[in-house]
Amino acid sequence: MKYRNHTTILEFLLLGLTDDSALQPLFFSLFLSMYLVTILGNLLIILAIYSDSHLHTPMNFFLSNLSFNDICLSTTTVPKMLVNIQSQDQSIYYTGCLSLVSFVLVFTILENFLLAGMAFDLYVAICHPLRYTVIMNPLLYVSLLQSSLLISTMDAFLHTLLGLRLSFCTDLEIPHFFCELAEVIELACSDTLINNILVFVAACVFAGFPFSGIIFSYIHIVSSVLRMPSSEGKHKAFSTCGSHLSVVFLFYGTGFVVYISSAVTDSPRKTAVASVMYSVVTQMLNPLQPEEQGHEGDLEEAHW
Template sequence: MEATNQTIISEFLLLGLTDDPQLQSLIFNLFLAMYLVTILGNLLIILAVSSDFRLHTPMYFFFSNLSFTDICLSTTIIPKMLVNIQAQDQSITYTECLSQVYFVLLCTVLENFLLAVMAYDRFVAICHPLRYRVIMSPCLCVLLVLGSVFISIVDALVHTLMLLCLSFCEDLEIPHFFCELAPLIKLACSDTLINNILVYFVVTVFAGVPVFGIIFSYIRIVSSILRMPSSEGRHKAFSTCGSHLSVVSLFYGTGFGVYISAAVTDSTRKTAVASVMYSVVTQMLNPFIYSLRNRDMKEALRKLLGRTASFL
């Protein structure tokens, strides 16, 4: 079949999570509820950190950036899905699809680097407590976030520009509930060797380096904690890392689960269902993990909600 030039493509079709029309209403209500909880939870975290002076520390600065990234990722994916379900229309324009690919990549890579930066912050706090404020200066914190944003923008831009070079044929059905890079590459009629090489290279570098950094940081953290003479000191040190470890486990565990699911099953629809975990559920649970396991955060949220209630 002769390839159709990509410039005349007007739209793709997002097949979603199921073909059963009776489940569409349930999926709509479920995802709407998860989206609202995600926005509200992460927005409360950002407001609590900005309004409470005690939380003006590197750890909470990075976490508020993580919350903002979670809001952006959820907003990139869920509203379009809800609109399609409500309108009973599976289409997404070519421009919207590429834009969705770009922002999903940007937010995912940024979250990956922010988790690594937060691990470095915990490493400095526990292994070099006396030099913590000197090392983790406000300037360094801002530079770490800006560097993560820059790398994420470049990565997402390169992949999106490479997609523009591909030609697509008549089969424009994406077996997913949002436009993701891998399914789009599979739909192309033209040669995708360079695209696939680029994907594997970027995953190896931009996922492997942060993961190695997190693992290295926690090896040093655990080693330092075990040398502490006081059991109370060890417990306090472990508790400061508990929330971050939970978020890291959730993010990488669900992402790894999606790739395992894609490897062991030929059903792209099942892979799409598995993608809900890392693209929707993780962003919803992150605020609860940090607020429920952190006394300072719970106190800040209590004060924020109290001021909001008195204002209303």
């Protein structure tokens, strides 16, 4: 098959979730509503934490950054889809597509690290309550955030650089509502072995390690909670972990569904629909709410 160099590529076509024009107004209204709820809900969490000094705890530090990250991730994907539906124009410039890929990678990887950081905070609060303030000091959790952001940015930059070396055929249709890295690589006519290896390694490292850390934390949390003498203490501990666990299951569960669906189905559109869950719905349904008191005090009391 004859292909042309990527420097001649002007734009891709984002096919979205459906070709049915009758469903486009419904999708526009639905995703606009979800986007507004995501923005307003997460902004309220950030403002509540920022305005109340009692909420300046490590957990709420991670929570506020998670909320800001959710806003950024939704803003990266949803507005372009809304513009495409409204204008009936599915095109996106080549440079814009690569930029979108980069931002999606940064915010998705950062989401993994933030969820792992929150799990570590819960682990320290429940398993080592007397040492909580010593371990979870500002230097530690600020350094964790900075290093996570640096790693996420470097990984996205590397994927983008490797994407620039690809050449594409005349078929430039992406069966998705945003420029997803795997879909862009699949359209390339040049050798994509290095790109696919990097995607696999990055997924194992930047999703596998944080998820393993979350599992490790919760194994110790459950073990510690079961040793608590009072049922009230157990209830407090599990209720504190419940909202975080719901986000973890939704984010990783839907991501796993996307991976499985892409492996077993020959319909990219079905994969795109499944990816709505981790790229849009998770950010909207973030159930974590700042509390009036730090959870470390309640959990220390629960131990006794």
